[in-house]
Amino acid sequence: MFIQIITDSGCDLPYSYLQERGIAFLPLLVHFNGEEYEDFITIEPKQVYDAMRNGQIVKTAQANPLKMKELFTQYAKENRPCLYIAFSSQLSGTYQTAMSIRNELLEEYPEFQLTIIDSKCASLGQGLAVIKAAELAEKGMPYNLLCETIASYCHHMEHIFTVDNLEYLARGGRISKASAMVGGLLNIKPLLHVEDGKLIPLEKLRGRKKVLKRMVEIMGERGDDLQKQMIGISHGDDEEAALELKQLIEKTYGCTRFFITEIGGAIGAHAGPGTLALFFLNKYIEV
Known part of the structure; x- marks a missing residue:
């Protein structure tokens, strides 16, 4: 039985990788300069980051419901079992839309097997779950x-991340504008994590070196059997920082399996250039 894996661009996996693995893909939408783009398909992440650096306001929207329905209907007609690993419902309406469309389709195709998981994850937290789902399928x-x-895999996924400029989080309402201004003056770098699908502040540190060191420390405090895991690192147009973090993790824990990627436009529009994120399991799942 061939199981179709589906995801959206909240996973931040390269579109070429998804195509190679036969993973169906629903792009979130990116808006700026009066145009609408499909994340990873009609716009590259760097274009979004360059626009933000130039002062443009970038907005985002959930995946197109019509295209989502077309995709689901195609698999329903084929009676192909599907697993859709969706971007956190706390950060996008995409999951709720998918559930609504699923319920509509089941009236016409009652035998259709479509499981939709609210990953409560973002970026490579979601992406690593997609990779594992494709491998197991x-x-x-x-x-x-x-x-x-995969539901358990998502539940045990840790997200530890930092942003380079607090102003972008302030624009999205994550922190106050006053905090962003003070943080910028003092070179304060916030550490955040994801808890039940929401972005939650953890700590504030001064300077990138301290932030990277603390990310690795938290990884040791929370991680389980790290050497056995695929470790995810995503970045907002700052590959140098991602590689520096990778080297620290290799040196500290002896990890050998990494997936490093650039954060897409839909998430990057809120986190901003210079974002750096780390993903690993707090309970290793042997499968």
Whole structure:
């Protein structure tokens, strides 16, 4: 039985990678300069970051409901079992829209197997779950077990991240504008994490070196069997910082498997250039 894995651009996996693995993809939408773009398809992340650096306001929207319905309907007609790993419902309305469309389709195609997981994850937190789902589907894991395993995988995913400029979080209402101004003057770098799908501040540190060191320390405090894991690192047009973090993790914990990628426009529009994020499991799942 061929199980179709579906995701959206909240996962920040390169579009070329998704195509190679046969993973169906729903792009979130990016708006600026009076135009609408499909994340990763009609616009590259760097274009978004360059626009932000030039002072443009970039806005985002959930995946197109019509295209989502077309995709789901195609698989319903084929009676192909599907697993959709969705961007956190706390950060986008995409999951709720998918559930609504699923319920509509089940009236016409009652045998259609479509499980939609609210990953409560973002960026490579979601992306690592998608990678694992594709691997397990290729190995022939039964549908129900696959869905249960990936739901657990998402539940145990840690997100530790920092931003280079607090102003972008202030624009999105994550922090006050006064905090952003003071933070910028003092070179304050916030550490945040994701809790039940929401962005939650953790700590504030001064300077990038201290931030990277603390990210690695938190990884050791929360991670489980880190050497066995695929570690995710995503960045907002700052590959140098991502590689520096990778080297620290290699040196500290001996990890050898990494997936490094650039944060897409839909998430980058809120986090901004210079964002750096780290992903790992707090409970290693042997499958």
